[in-house]
Structure formats: structure tokens, C-alpha cells
Amino acid sequence: MRCIDCGFETELDQKTITCPRCGGILEISVKLPSTFSFSRLRGRGVWRYSEAIAGNYKTVVSINEGGTPLIRSKTNENVYYKFEGANPTGSFKDRGMTVAISSAVNEGYKIVVAASTGNTAASAAAYSARAGLKIYLVLPKDKVAVGKLAQSILYGATILEVEGSFDVGMKAVMKLYREMGIVYPLNSFNPWRLEGQKTIAYEITEEIGVPDAVVVPVGNAGNIYAIWKGFTELRNAGLIDKVPRMIGVQAEGASPIARAIAQNLNTPEFTENPETIATAIRIGKPVNWKKALRAIRESQGTAIYVSDSEIVDAQRDLARIEGVGAEPASVASFAGHRKALKEGILSNSDKAVLILTGHALKDPDSMVRSGSRRITTNPDYLEKIILGDLNANS
Ligand SMILES: Cc1ncc(COP(=O)(O)O)c(C=O)c1O
Numbered sequence: 204m205r206c207i208d209c210g211f212e213t214e215l216d217q218k219t220i221t222c223p224r225c226g227g228i229l230e231i232s233v234k235l236p237s238t239f240s241f242s243r244l245r246g247r248g249v250w251r252y253s254e255a256i257a258g259n260y261k262t263v264v265s266i267n268e269g270g271t272p273l274i275r276s277k278t279n280e281n282v283y284y285k286f287e288g289a290n291p292t293g294s295f296k297d298r299g300m301t302v303a304i305s306s307a308v309n310e311g312y313k314i315v316v317a318a319s320t321g322n323t324a325a326s327a328a329a330y331s332a333r334a335g336l337k338i339y340l341v342l343p344k345d346k347v348a349v350g351k352l353a354q355s356i357l358y359g360a361t362i363l364e365v366e367g368s369f370d371v372g373m374k375a376v377m378k379l380y381r382e383m384g385i386v387y388p389l390n391s392f393n394p395w396r397l398e399g400q401k402t403i404a405y406e407i408t409e410e411i412g413v414p415d416a417v418v419v420p421v422g423n424a425g426n427i428y429a430i431w432k433g434f435t436e437l438r439n440a441g442l443i444d445k446v447p448r449m450i451g452v453q454a455e456g457a458s459p460i461a462r463a464i465a466q467n468l469n470t471p472e473f474t475e476n477p478e479t480i481a482t483a484i485r486i487g488k489p490v491n492w493k494k495a496l497r498a499i500r501e502s503q504g505t506a507i508y509v510s511d512s513e514i515v516d517a518q519r520d521l522a523r524i525e526g527v528g529a530e531p532a533s534v535a536s537f538a539g540h541r542k543a544l545k546e547g548i549l550s551n552s553d554k555a556v557l558i559l560t561g562h563a564l565k566d567p568d569s570m571v572r573s574g575s576r577r578i579t580t581n582p583d584y585l586e587k588i589i590l591g592d593l594n595a596n597s
Pocket residue numbers: 294322323391420421422423424425426427483484530532533560561
């Protein structure tokens with residue numbers, strides 16, 4: 204393990220989550236065993252890649268996460284959607300949570316905590332329930348999509364709502380973890396969680412080989428790094444010959460990373476009051492910003508932002524053209540891919556995987572807002588309506 208802030212190096216230890224010297228963010232370096240080969244792997248989902256996941260897991264807390272569909276686009280055969288909405292709680296967080304909660308259990312923790320815009324909360328609550336752990340969730344009051352809040356309630360979490368953005372809760376959770384050692388943190392500053400999320404790269408590689416680009420919505424910025432880490436491990440082991448360009452997509456009102464890339468800054472200018480309809484990525488100070496900048500720059504990728512209206516259009520078009528329903532933050536990858544094509548960052552011949560991070564059902568309000576033709580009618584008039592439409596269209 205190595206601290207990305209002060210460079211301190213320490214042996215792998217599942218109790219270690221932040222740097223023992225400076226409290227900074229740690230990364231876990233993994234060298235795949237020389238015997239690693241896709242053809243030898245058994246099972247499906249995250250734990251299919253257990254040889255690549257750092258740490259020891261006597262007990263594995265799993266709800267069969269991962270193994271999500273890679274859907275080929277109907278309109279461009281070089282484009283694929285990695286549909287993370289098919290995970291047990293409907294987002295990619297489950298991949299990380301199975302590893303983080305398994306670590307917590309193996310290390311003897313009884314209490315876990317997470318700050319969240321909603322998906323981490325839902326996932327953490329489900330895995331804690333399965334593991335029999337007590338969970339506290341710190342949520343931005345009135346800013347969590349109703350589907351996610353309902354999930355956290357269903358799984359029995361204690362919900363602590365705070366005024367302000369997600370960043371306020373994130374800071375409080377980091378402080379709590381540093382000052383009160385008995386509480387295990389489940390956010391993505393926990394490097395063990397990212398060991399699970401990196402399996403997105405392993406699954407893509409196993410199914411279609413290495414793409415030219417992977418387009419990822421960015422909020423707290425752990426996932427883009429985790430996916431890059433997975434590809435980098437495979438490249439270092441000689442199993443693939445390149446790492447795809449990592450293209451991060453943020454919402455315009457919460458885009459410190461995209462702006463840092465555009466302005467070639469080493470440190471982003473953080474957003475005090477992030478705002479976007481994509482509540483899952485309404486984050487002004489991503490905790491993993493250093494890791495994300497590294498993944499983007501080392502892969503010759505980039506980061507861009509999209510407006511809320513581009514997100515709304517993307518959600519509707521993805522659903523109505525491809526038949527795939529994803530929540531607003533999730534379709535930032537679709538909107539970002541469109542923009543990247545328009546701006547010449549990518550071309551139609553680039554093989555691109557767009558990560559659809561969360562299911563449309565997470566945010567029912569956004570689906571209803573997308574608008575549809577709804578007619579209140581007498582049941583006897585159905586034929587009349589259809590014939591009327593046929594006449595109008597002929
Ligand atoms: C649906 C969804 N998409 C994207 C993200 C961004 O992921 P990350 O925080 O790893 O950048 C999140 C959470 O942050 C999310 O819930």
C-alpha cells in the first residue's frame with residue numbers, strides 16, 4: 204500500500220484504510236500471479252476475479268454482484284453499454300461493497316458508516332444487513348433520489364440527514380473514522396472497496412478484449428480510477444497490450460475534475476455549492492481527485508462536462524432508442540460520449556464502453572420528468588384513438 208499524498212509505503216493490511224503517517228489516500232498495488240488466466244477462472248461476478256483482489260477473505264459477504272450485461276449499441280457496433288444497474292441494489296457500488304463489507308467482517312468490525320448521495324447508501328445498507336452489521340448513513344437532506352432513500356430505509360439503516368451537499372457528509376465521515384477507530388468507513392477513500400470496482404475492467408476484457416476508450420460518470424472519482432487500475436493490472440501482466448483512454452464525464456455544475464483537465468491544473472478548484480439534476484454526482488470536492496487525474500492523464504484520456512439538459516436528453520434517448528433505462532448521473536457517460544464524438548475527442552470507429560452506473564428506477568422523478576403521451580380515456584375509445592393516430596400519420 205502506498206500513500207498518494209506523502210508517498211509512505213506499508214505492507215498490505217486490511218485494517219489500514221488511510222495513510223498511517225499523514226491520513227492521506229492509499230492505493231493498493233496488485234501484481235497478478237503468473238498463473239492468472241481468464242480461461243482458468245470459475246464462477247461469475249466480482250469473486251470470479253478473487254485471485255486479482257488484494258486481501259484475505261475467510262468470510263465473503265456477497266449478493267451475487269457483478270457479471271453485468273455488456274449491451275452492444277443498436278446504432279453503432281463499436282459502442283457498448285456496461286449496465287451496472289443490473290447489480291443487486293442497482294448500481295456499481297455493490298462491486299465495491301462486497302469487498303469492503305467482507306473486509307470489515309474479517310477484521311471484526313461491528314459498526315459501519317458511509318456518506319452518500321444515495322447509491323453508496325443503498326448498497327452499504329444491503330450488504331450490512333446481510334452481514335449483520337449496524338450501519339449509519341450520512342445523507343444530504345432532501346437531495347437523495349427517492350428510490351435510493353427508500354432502499355436504505357428498507358434495509359434498515361440509521362439515516363442521518365445533514366444540511367448542505369454530500370461533501371459536508373464526506374468530511375464528517377472522514378473525521379469520524381480518524382477519531383473513532385471502531386467505525387469502519389465504506390466510502391471510496393477506502394481502497395479495499397475499489398478492489399471490487401476494478402472488476403468492471405476484468406469483465407469487459409474477458410468479454411470483448413480491450414476497448415479504445417471507457418467513458419465513466421465521475422462524482423467522488425473512485426470508479427474511474429478503479430476501472431483504470433483493473434486495466435493497468437492486466438496490461439502489466441501482459442494479458443492486454445494497452446490501457447483504454449479513460450474519459451471522465453461530470454455534470455457542468457459539479458465539474459472540478461473536468462475543469463482541472465481543461466485548464467491543465469495539478470490541483471482542481473473545488474466547487475463550493477455543486478448543483479445538478481444528476482444528484483448522484485452532485486459532488487464539489489471529490490475525495491479521489493488525485494487518483495482520477497492520474498488515471499485520466501496516464502491513459503491519455505480526458506474529462507469533460509455535460510449540461511443538465513444534455514443529461515435529460517441522454518436519459519430519454521438511451522431509453523427510447525436503445526431500450527436501456529439508467530438514472531441521470533449514469534447517462535452522463537452517454538451524453539459525454541455524444542459530446543466527445545462532436546468535439547473530435549473520439550470517433551465512431553473507436554471501440555468505446557460507456558459505463559451506465561445506476562438503474563433508472565433509482566430516480567423515478569427523473570423518469571416521469573422525461574414526459575410521455577398520457578391520455579385519460581374511456582375504455583370504449585381505445586380503437587378511436589389508435590385509428591385517429593393512423594389517420595393522422597397517413
Ligand atoms: C449512479 C452513479 N454514477 C456515478 C457516480 C460517480 O462515481 P464515483 O464517485 O466513483 O466517481 C456515482 C457516485 O458517486 C453514482 O451513484
